[in-house]
Amino acid sequence: MKSFVALLFSLFFLMANGQMRQKDITVQKVLKLMGTRFEITVVAPNEEIGYINIDEAVSEIQRIEKIISSWDESSETSLINKNAGIKPVKVSPELFGLIERSIRISALTDGAFDITYASMDQIWKFDGSMKAMPNESDIKKSIAKIGYQKIILDAEKSTVYLPEPGMKIGFGAIGKGYAADRAKKLLVSKGVKGGIINASGDLTTWGTKVTGEKWLVGITNPLNKERVFGWLPIVESAVATSGNYEKYITLNDKKYSHIIDPRTGYPTSGISSVSIFAKQAEVCDALATAVFILGRDVGLHLINQINGVEAIIVDAENKIHKSSGIMFNTNP
Template sequence: MKQKILLGLLVVAILTLSACGNNNNGLLSNPYKQSEFIIGTLVTLSIYDEDKEDVLELAFERIDELEHMFSEEIPESEVSNINRNAGIEPVPVSDELYSLIKDSIEHGELSDGTFDVTIGRLTSMWRIGHDDARRPEQAEIDEVLPLVDYRKIIVDDEDQTVFLSEEGMQLDLGGIAKGYIGDEVQKLMNENGVTSAIIDLGGDIYVLGSRPTGDDWTVGIQNPFLSRGELVARVRASDMAVITSGIYERYVEVDGEQYHHLLNPIDGYPIDNELAGVTIICESLVDGDALATTVFAKGIEEGLALVETLDDVEVIFVTRDRELVLSSGIEDNFELVNDNFDIID
């Protein structure tokens, strides 16, 4: 069995031109920049506003605070407490976690169950992304599937509690928490007067404001089949989230077959369709994070139909056959830069 983790292989890369000094608008050509491995990925924050370097430390403190609320890997977290009390009693939670749980339920409904944060029993068996990753036996999967159902999460607005109604249920917020944390970082930056920044949470990216030149940011879409730095396309964006999810990010290989980390909560196995990756462009990271999983699970036809019903949401599909499918509103801000890929209708 081989375990493979490709941090950021289809991570969306920010393409900027380096220069020295600062501009007349008070923005730096070379940003204040800090990177840390946190929330299970490499997080890089870049701030272009002069005299705002101290905001980087505040932002990483906020990320650490939220990780200790949301991570099921941390025994003292609020999520771990909810999991321990599954089928026993409701658990009072923070404003942040309560908001995130309600967002998760809404995305469960929007996705018809293909996005489901009660997938924890499945992810804890597969363990893809960890050294002890494995392919569970069918009997193990069959045993836990009845415990995967977001409709069994009971929330109480008056007491602000969360209750998993069946013993053995487990939350895993990995498909949405990173987006929520990114939105909180953006909020913190806005509150501290930052007007130009890049928030990069291992593939969940938010471009705040414009480049120091006043132009939109150019965001590169990584080729999923080649080494890091080789692009398929570019998109222009400002004050937007760009989130990419794909089968090549994390996987485990068993008996010559690769099993990627995007699990189908319906059958308990990795999603199997024509897609290699999906990039969502929208206004918030939390919605983009969940939608990337939802749209990937639905495939091109159903996923595209869903995106076309949503305001201010666009999608780029990359298929295993090196074909790209675009939603109707992205074409004017999209540029194909790799002749080995074709855009199809």
């Protein structure tokens, strides 16, 4: 009799637990943050709590934007840029840490990723107005102030100094990923079971769907965004994609991406898209840009040497190249 009662109780508990799980819903909101499209998805017990959670994530992203934005004249980043060649600027530990990590990624990628790219003169135009290549001397001048090695950090005083007038830093190739990571961390600390922060292709996930299934990300065909090459599960992980299929120019029958190599001043060619998979969206964001610039062979060689990081590259001929740990799932 005890066994029968215990069995009934177990069945009841499982059914009740299943019903509780079924009450969870998916709540989603799309909005513009940091000048780009953010899509925030959370698993929540009801719509009201879901939207409260999303609003908290939005506030966190807006807080970060006020620190790293180059457009906000009162941001810490703007103050660093305004004082280039004048004096060091005391910054928050948060921004200091982000700059330190950015410099480490620059060293790892031989300068293919470099936050001082913001010093570059805008001589390349990707709005259809450009009909000829800029001359070589203009290109050399445009990158004269670039160089992550020039940034002077003082950890004791928490100051950042750009020693040359006209030097600038910008977080366009790492900021969205960092913001997505911070928003995720906040929601996890609030007990949100699962979700996705998608910052215009810089995406981080945690938990699972309400069904218990893994979140999936599709690798898009650069020639046809309606087609997907394959699907990959993203478990407590992140992915970022850099592509040239929306913003590029063609000169002398050669296609040039809007992604410019900060070491040379020339746009990249030969790659259509790069997707990087890692635990942190910040890392994915920065490495996607770096691998795009490094090129297929050098880029894959680099990724294959970094633990916990994978890459999928689609070259200019629409052929797929993968790092050693990537396995495609073509049936979502």
